[in-house]
Amino acid sequence: xxxxxxxxxxxxxxxxxxxxxxxxxxxxxxxxxxxxxxxxxxxxxxxxxxxxxxxxxxxxxxxxxxxxxxxxxxxxxxxxxxxxxxxxxxxxxxxxxxxxxxxxxxxxxxxxxxxxxxxxxxxxxxxxxxxxxxxxxxxxxxxxxxxxxxxxxxxxxxxxxxxxxxxxxxxxxxxxxxxxxxxxxxxxxxxxxxxxxxxxxxxxxxxxxxxxxxxxxxxxxxxxxxxxxxxxxxxxxxxxxxxxxxxxxxxxxxxxxxxxxxxxxxxxxxxxxxxxxxxxxxxxxxxxxxxxxxxxxxxxxxxxxxxxxxxxxxxxxxxxxxxxxxxxxxxxxxxxxxxxxxxxxxxxxxxxxxxxxxxxxxxxxxxxxxxxxxxxxxxxxxxxxxxxxxxxxxxxxxxxxxxxxxxxxxxxxxxxxxxxxxxxxxxxxxxxxxxxxxxxxxxxxxxxxxxxxxxxxxxxxxxxxxxxxxxxxxxxxxxxxxxxxxxxxxxxxxxxxxxxxxxxxxxxxxxxxxxxxxxxxxxxxxxxxxxxxxxxxxxxxxxxxxxxxxxxxxxxxxxxxxxxxxxxxxxxxxxxxxxxxxxxxxxxxxxxxxxxxxxxxxxxxxxxxxxxxxxxxxxxxxxxxxxxxxxxxxxxxxxxxxxxxxxx
Numbered sequence: 001x002x003x004x005x006x007x008x009x010x011x012x013x014x015x016x017x018x019x020x021x022x023x024x025x026x027x028x029x030x031x032x033x034x035x036x037x038x039x040x041x042x043x044x045x046x047x048x049x050x051x052x053x054x055x056x057x058x059x060x061x062x063x064x065x066x067x068x069x070x071x072x073x074x075x076x077x078x079x080x081x082x083x084x085x086x087x088x089x090x091x092x093x094x095x096x097x098x099x100x101x102x103x104x105x106x107x108x109x110x111x112x113x114x115x116x117x118x119x120x121x122x123x124x125x126x127x128x129x130x131x132x133x134x135x136x137x138x139x140x141x142x143x144x145x146x147x148x149x150x151x152x153x154x155x156x157x158x159x160x161x162x163x164x165x166x167x168x169x170x171x172x173x174x175x176x177x178x179x180x181x182x183x184x185x186x187x188x189x190x191x192x193x194x195x196x197x198x199x200x201x202x203x204x205x206x207x208x209x210x211x212x213x214x215x216x217x218x219x220x221x222x223x224x225x226x227x228x229x230x231x232x233x234x235x236x237x238x239x240x241x242x243x244x245x246x247x248x249x250x251x252x253x254x255x256x257x258x259x260x261x262x263x264x265x266x267x268x269x270x271x272x273x274x275x276x277x278x279x280x281x282x283x284x285x286x287x288x289x290x291x292x293x294x295x296x297x298x299x300x301x302x303x304x305x306x307x308x309x310x311x312x313x314x315x316x317x318x319x320x321x322x323x324x325x326x327x328x329x330x331x332x333x334x335x336x337x338x339x340x341x342x343x344x345x346x347x348x349x350x351x352x353x354x355x356x357x358x359x360x361x362x363x364x365x366x367x368x369x370x371x372x373x374x375x376x377x378x379x380x381x382x383x384x385x386x387x388x389x390x391x392x393x394x395x396x397x398x399x400x401x402x403x404x405x406x407x408x409x410x411x412x413x414x415x416x417x418x419x420x421x422x423x424x425x426x427x428x429x430x431x432x433x434x435x436x437x438x439x440x441x442x443x444x445x446x447x448x449x450x451x452x453x454x455x456x457x458x459x460x461x462x463x464x465x466x467x468x469x470x471x472x473x474x475x476x477x478x479x480x481x482x483x484x485x486x487x488x489x490x491x492x493x494x495x496x497x498x499x500x501x502x503x504x505x506x507x508x509x510x511x512x513x514x515x516x517x518x519x520x521x522x523x524x525x526x527x528x529x530x531x532x533x534x535x536x537x538x539x540x541x542x543x544x545x546x547x548x549x550x551x552x553x554x555x556x557x558x559x560x561x562x563x564x565x566x567x568x569x570x571x572x573x574x575x576x577x578x579x580x581x582x583x584x585x586x587x588x589x590x591x592x593x594x595x596x597x598x599x600x601x602x603x604x605x606x607x608x609x610x611x612x613x614x615x616x617x618x619x620x621x622x623x624x625x626x627x628x629x630x631x632x633x634x635x636x637x638x639x640x641x642x643x644x645x646x647x648x
Contacts, residue, residue: 027296029201029310036324037308038215040197043318046222047157047193049139050185054175055152061092061114062154062171063146064190067139068099069160071198076163077122082108085170089113093169096133096146110169139181153179155190164194184314186224194318197311203296204306212243213308214299215323219250221290225315229255232319236263244323245302248273249288249295256285263323264352268302278350278375303416303441347376347423347434359417359440361447361476361524364409366391366400366421373398380431381424384408404442411522415442415476446475446551446561454515456528463545463565465535471501472517473549474526475559486527487558489549493542501531502549527551533567541569 056062068078082095089110097104097117104119106127115121115129136142139158146153154171156179168190219230230250245266248256256273267273269285289295296307313319356368366382368391373379382391382398385408391400404411409419416439423434449459451470463469477484489502500508507514511532518526535541547563 027203027205027300027307029203029292029296029307032200032202032309036198036200037202038200038311038324039320039322040200040217040309040311040313041163041194041320042197042313042316043192043194044314044316045186045188045192046314047185047187047191048160049158049181049183050156050187050191051153051179051181052155052172052175052187052190053153053177053179054171054173055147055177055179056150056154057152057171057173059150059152061094061150062169063094063096063150063152064154064167064169065096065142065146065156066098066165066167067142067156067158068097068102068162069158070101071161073101077103077105078119078162079164080104080106081164081166082106082110082113083166083168084108084110085168089169091169094150095167096142098133098136098142143179143181155179155187156181157185157187157191159193159195161196161198162193163196166192186222195313197313199311201310202307203310205300211306212245212302212304213306214245214247214302214304215308215321216247216249216295216299216310217319217321218290218292218295218310218312219248219254219316220312220314221251222315227254227315227317229257230317230319231257231259232321233259233261234263234265234321234323235261236265236323244308245299245304246321247288247295247299249290252285252287255282260349264349265323266302266352266355268298275353278346278353281371283354303439344434347425348436350375351421351423351436351438355438357421357438357440359404359442361442361474362404364402364404364407364417364419364440366398368398370396370398376423376425378425378427379423380426383422383424385420385422387422415444416440417442442476444476446473446549446559448473448547448549448561448563450547450563450565454530461563461565462568463533463547464568465533465541468511468530468532470515470528470530471547471549472526472528473551473561474524475551476522476524477553483553484525484551485553487550487552489529489547491531491533492546492548494544495542502527502529535569542567 078099089112092112093110094114094116097119099119102119103122105122105124106115108127113127115127116131116133117129118132121129134145136145143153143156170190172189245268247268248270250270252271254271256269256271258273258275260275260277270288271285272282273285274280274282289298299307354372356366358365383389389400389402389407391398404417409417411417418439421436421438425432425434449472450461451459451472454470456470456472473486475484486502486505490498490500492498501512502508502514507529513530515528515530517528544564544566547565550558550560552558
């Protein structure tokens with residue numbers, strides 16, 4: 001990548017939805033040597049090293065070897081359960097267990113199971129142990145001894161930090177003849193274990209005032225893994241605050257089923273997830289980075305300053321996470337919350353989980369689906385800290401949108417807007433309220449809006465031909481807002497050269513003028529300009545256009561925003577392609593011709609349907625009375641003086 005492309009990397013990552021890895025700078029993960037902030041265990045059938053073979057088929061015994069290593073001394077005894085094959089305990093089996101530093105309880109329904117171990121057997125073990133295996137200094141020596149002693153090995157598994165193991169007896173005739181250990185071996189057919197994780201890492205940043213802590217669990221991808229759902233049990237200390245976030249990264253097609261106990265925590269999850277202790281509805285997750293630096297950057301993007309724990313585990317169906325009350329997590333004093341009714345706790349936990357708020361650099365919008373509030377069932381109204389700011393409600397949603405300067409919103413936090421959601425709950429005829437404080441993150445991005453008038457109210461996405469349009473570009477940059485400059489803006493129309501509107505803060509082209517924007521406040525900078533879009537004579541009016549603007553810092557960091565607009569021509573009907581001059585003239589001439597033909601046809605019909613008496617001339621031989629009458633009639637209508645004289 002060339003030097004000119006390097007400054008565009010944060011922009012490209014932002015456009016693709018990935019956090020800037022630069023956010024992770026200054027936070028180098030290190031093993032947590034003090035009291036760990038979490039207790040993490042998981043069920044897995046993937047072992048650090050292992051193998052299976054058919055070498056024991058036809059021999060007197062099937063032979064299973066477990067070699068256990070510990071990162072630190074375990075405070076709990078190791079539990080080993082040996083289950084028979086489907087046909088029962090019809091074949092003799094040998095369990096070789098190397099675990100010199102542990103106490104172990106072994107249970108089995110097969111009374112003739114031969115146990116050879118160097119571990120201390122607990123009194124709960126009812127099976128009689130055989131001779132201890134010889135002390136082996138290496139994996140090769142152990143396997144060579146088992147091969148020479150029993151003429152074949154059924155399975156070998158090396159385990160690290162297990163506290164429960166289930167071993168399934170049985171042989172696979174389709175396995176290789178020799179048991180050759182492999183790294184990260186999938187032992188699903190014969191073994192499942194629950195492992196205590198001791199590889200927790202952590203780090204922190206000192207250049208921020210935030211006290212928010214993140215816990216990250218990354219599940220290593222295994223393309224051949226059949227796992228589709230992960231069950232995670234989460235518990236927190238009673239005094240835990242809500243200033244923590246749990247990031248769960250995995251394959252995007254996994255479903256996380258979360259059982260939460262006493263935790264007010266935000267979730268960021270790959271794939272879909274549900275909180276079974278609240279409701280069973282699936283909540284869509286988001287695509288998370290799959291690298292260490294990307295996940296750390298994502299946590300810092302969410303205003304975290306501490307990576308309290310970072311854990312990488314293999315694919316698992318069951319995970320248990322207990323967050324401890326530890327000083328690295330509680331960097332800020334936590335005031336114990338007063339006891340509250342169950343509905344209050346449920347409301348707070350639900351809102352902190354849903355995170356229904358979304359902010360731009362000038363507005364806050366809250367949308368809550370009524371279906372998500374079903375566990376509460378009693379919500380009749382929702383407001384912000386200023387109770388005059390009430391949410392609109394319909395059959396499906398509660399909705400509220402307000403400027404950041406209204407409704408009691410404060411912008412004291414760095415890059416965040418602070419407010420409270422107040423839920424009015426009905427209990428019989430009485431009303432009570434639940435207050436949930438929240439922080440709404442203001443994205444560090446360029447915002448672009450199009451307005452029809454100079455009042456800069458009611459933005460739209462419609463650009464009218466031959467009429468002034470008003471553009472506002474804005475962005476919040478708390479560090480040094482004066483360093484932020486509007487680089488350029490242009491209008492792009494399909495099939496034509498882009499039209500430069502503004503460059504370096506100056507207007508370009510006819511009909512473009514830079515306007516004075518409002519003063520900066522809370523690190524927000526605003527640029528405004530107006531322009532008139534005209535279509536050259538003889539050109540068709542396009543259906544759409546693209547308005548693009550770039551803002552940047554002195555260090556060449558670039559922020560770009562694109563706004564798609566529809567083009568409206570006042571000479572054509574909306575949602576139509578318009579009519580050309582030839583079509584208009586053709587329609588006009590056709591209408592004239594049709595009118596002329598209709599007129600001629602009506603005259604022809606009229607002239608041929610008059611009474612015959614009206615068409616014949618007056619006869620000289622007519623009777624006197626008829627002639628007199630006729631003449632009198634004609635005279636009275638055509639010769640007023642004669643008629644008057646006769647009447648006289």
